[in-house]
Amino acid sequence: MSSTEQSSQAAKSSDPVIVIKNMHKWYGEFHVLKNVNLEVQRGERIVICGPSGSGKSTLIRCINRLEVHQQGHISVDGTELTGDLKNIEKIRSEVGMVFQHFNLFPHLTVMENLTLGPIWVRKTPKAEAEETAMEYLKRVKIPEQAEKFPGQLSGGQQQRVAIARSLCMNPGIMLFDEPTSALDPEMIKEVLDVMIELAESGMTMLCVTHEMGFATAVAHRVIFMDFGEIIEENEPHEFFNNPQNDRTKLFLSQIL
Amino acid sequence: MNEAANPQKEYTPGTHPDLPAPFATRGPVAWMRDNLFSSPLNIILTVVVAWLLYSIIPPIVNWVFIESVWTADSRVECWAQMKEAEGAACWAFINSRLNLFIYGFYPEAERWRVNVSFILLVMFLIPILWDKAPYRKYWLMYCVAFPFIAAWLLVGGFGLTKVPTDEIGGITLTLIIGVTGIFFSLPIGVALALGRISNMPAVSMLCVVFIEFIRGVPLIALLFVASTMLNYFLPPGTSFDLLMRVLIMVMLFSAAYIAEVVRGGLQAVPRGQHEAADAMGLTYWQSSRLIVLPQALKISIPGIVNTFIGLFKDTTLVLIIGMLDPLGIGRAALSDASWSGLAREVYLFIAIFFFLCCFGMSRYSLYLEKKLHTGH
Numbered sequence: 001m002s003s004t005e006q007s008s009q010a011a012k013s014s015d016p017v018i019v020i021k022n023m024h025k026w027y028g029e030f031h032v033l034k035n036v037n038l039e040v041q042r043g044e045r046i047v048i049c050g051p052s053g054s055g056k057s058t059l060i061r062c063i064n065r066l067e068v069h070q071q072g073h074i075s076v077d078g079t080e081l082t083g084d085l086k087n088i089e090k091i092r093s094e095v096g097m098v099f100q101h102f103n104l105f106p107h108l109t110v111m112e113n114l115t116l117g118p119i120w121v122r123k124t125p126k127a128e129a130e131e132t133a134m135e136y137l138k139r140v141k142i143p144e145q146a147e148k149f150p151g152q153l154s155g156g157q158q159q160r161v162a163i164a165r166s167l168c169m170n171p172g173i174m175l176f177d178e179p180t181s182a183l184d185p186e187m188i189k190e191v192l193d194v195m196i197e198l199a200e201s202g203m204t205m206l207c208v209t210h211e212m213g214f215a216t217a218v219a220h221r222v223i224f225m226d227f228g229e230i231i232e233e234n235e236p237h238e239f240f241n242n243p244q245n246d247r248t249k250l251f252l253s254q255i256l
Numbered sequence: 257m258n259e260a261a262n263p264q265k266e267y268t269p270g271t272h273p274d275l276p277a278p279f280a281t282r283g284p285v286a287w288m289r290d291n292l293f294s295s296p297l298n299i300i301l302t303v304v305v306a307w308l309l310y311s312i313i314p315p316i317v318n319w320v321f322i323e324s325v326w327t328a329d330s331r332v333e334c335w336a337q338m339k340e341a342e343g344a345a346c347w348a349f350i351n352s353r354l355n356l357f358i359y360g361f362y363p364e365a366e367r368w369r370v371n372v373s374f375i376l377l378v379m380f381l382i383p384i385l386w387d388k389a390p391y392r393k394y395w396l397m398y399c400v401a402f403p404f405i406a407a408w409l410l411v412g413g414f415g416l417t418k419v420p421t422d423e424i425g426g427i428t429l430t431l432i433i434g435v436t437g438i439f440f441s442l443p444i445g446v447a448l449a450l451g452r453i454s455n456m457p458a459v460s461m462l463c464v465v466f467i468e469f470i471r472g473v474p475l476i477a478l479l480f481v482a483s484t485m486l487n488y489f490l491p492p493g494t495s496f497d498l499l500m501r502v503l504i505m506v507m508l509f510s511a512a513y514i515a516e517v518v519r520g521g522l523q524a525v526p527r528g529q530h531e532a533a534d535a536m537g538l539t540y541w542q543s544s545r546l547i548v549l550p551q552a553l554k555i556s557i558p559g560i561v562n563t564f565i566g567l568f569k570d571t572t573l574v575l576i577i578g579m580l581d582p583l584g585i586g587r588a589a590l591s592d593a594s595w596s597g598l599a600r601e602v603y604l605f606i607a608i609f610f611f612l613c614c615f616g617m618s619r620y621s622l623y624l625e626k627k628l629h630t631g632h
Contacts (some may be wrong), residue, residue: 004448025497027492056357064535066531066535088540089537089538090537092534092535092536092537093536095535097535099528099531100533103526103528103529103531103532104532105529105532105533105547105551106630107550107554107628107630116536117536117538120538120542120546121536121538121542126288149630151630152630157555169536169537170463193558226382242609243563244376
């Protein structure tokens with residue numbers, strides 16, 4: 001756990017890599033995110049939880065502009081997110097994202113899934129990209145599946161490929177949008193193990209999940225959202241053992 | 257063997273081997289039981305169909321092959337060779353007009369150019385249909401150039417004698433219209449589909465208007481527009497070759513249909529695929545070309561081939577504006593006094609030609625679907 005403590009030291013020093021200020025978002029008339037303020041330090045790991053429809057996925061999807069916010073400011077690594085396509089593409093190439101439903105490209109092999117980004121976005125030579133891809137496949141423990149198509153893998157394997165695919169872009173920040181919610185129980189652990197290993201390497205992570213064991217093990221901060229607002233945030237031990245807000249208490253009593 | 261024969265044998269848990277399925281559920285016997293004799297109604301249908309086939313096939317084979325006549329100089333001579341006059345096909349007629357059916361009225365001295373174009377066409381199809389062809393990259397470059405090389409060969413100019421396009425006819429004409437239409441309508445159609453779902457209102461509007469206009473007008477009307485009206489819209493003094501006008505109309509017509517088919521495919525690609533591509537930092541064009549279109553086109557293969565087959569058969573409509581496709585040649589040939597009355601042979605011959613082309617396309621599309629299936 002010493003490496004975790006080291007990076008927790010790093011997280012305390014003030015080096016915000018994501019800054020969200022007074023951010024609002026609407027879907028048509030529906031106010032999904034209300035006055036969200038959040039600073040994420042480099043190397044910090046945050047778990048976001050909350051009931052379904054509370055806006056937690058929308059929040060992290062705003063960070064790489066898969067969703068567009070209508071008010072307030074979001075800046076990633078010092079770059080403000082606006083309609084400017086060049087900035088958006090640059091930020092997206094620095095921010096990795098793992099989805100609930102994996103979203104691997106079914107018409108490409110695992111290896112092609114992993115090398116696509118490096119080759120087309122980073123302009124890495126193919127051989128070099130494949131070498132890196134193989135390293136990451138080893139890290140997620142499925143190097144033998146490189147030539148298969150995603151449809152031939154189990155859910156847990158697909159999600160590990162998806163994590164490796166994001167890592168191949170060598171991102172500074174990783175966003176996880178309910179990475180284990182679509183998995184069978186026996187596959188959740190293999191994905192969480194990969195995520196814990198990643199956390200120990202010092203990656204900045206924002207993770208929407210209901211895996212409270214994972215939150216306790218790796219998170220510096222847990223954020224609870226409801227009705228589009230950040231209701232409560234605290235370090236995991238305090239958050240789970242001593243929740244302040246009634247809504248947090250109700251939510252925790254339902255999931256624990 | 258012993259185990260297979262006795263599935264009741266006791267095994268300790270965890271050691272049960274995979275046994276072969278019972279004999280009655282596999283092999284041709286099981287197939288016949290399932291498909292031909294599964295119920296009383298099915299048995300009756302099987303017997304009736306077997307009797308129908310028995311009574312239909314032999315006379316057809318007899319008419320087409322066994323008693324048919326392949327060489328003769330007129331229908332009277334043809335019938336004289338048969339056991340009973342008009343009792344079988346007189347393929348001698350098709351035989352004697354074969355050049356006409358293939359080349360139309362293309363000048364005899366220049367027909368080698370059509371032959372060369374045909375060989376080039378086959379060479380054009382190989383790398384497109386066969387993705388493991390050696391040096392495919394260079395072949396594909398040739399494929400892009402092929403329509404222009406073929407156009408030069410067929411029409412002439414630049415060192416070759418010019419052949420007026422109204423002398424092109426028969427199967428040559430069908431292939432020219434069909435291949436040009438197919439070759440150009442796919443990229444135009446894909447562009448229209450992308451345009452229609454584009455976020456830019458002006459582009460999307462333009463594509464919608466174009467697609468809806470073309471789809472709302474029968475091809476035959478467009479061909480009449482091509483043959484009669486198009487010259488009014490062009491600056492005076494310019495004359496625009498009729499074949500060229502027809503090609504453009506056929507191309508635009510099937511492009512509009514392809515666009516709608518491809519749009520269906522684009523909508524079937526899950527949102528998550530766009531998001532994953534975006535999240536990676538791919539640009540719009542990269543994500544369209546590498547992620548979205550390959551999946552959308554794969555889904556659209558049946559619809560695209562359907563459109564192509566329709567286009568290929570619709571080439572016969574040019575008959576109405578006076579161009580001599582195989583049907584036109586057939587009608588002209590039938591008006592010859594020494595051969596008149598042999599319409600069955602002519603239309604059967606043309607039907608077989610179209611069937612072979614269309615059936616080939618259809619089988620190829622099935623093969624392609626199977627090949628592109630990656631288990632999702």
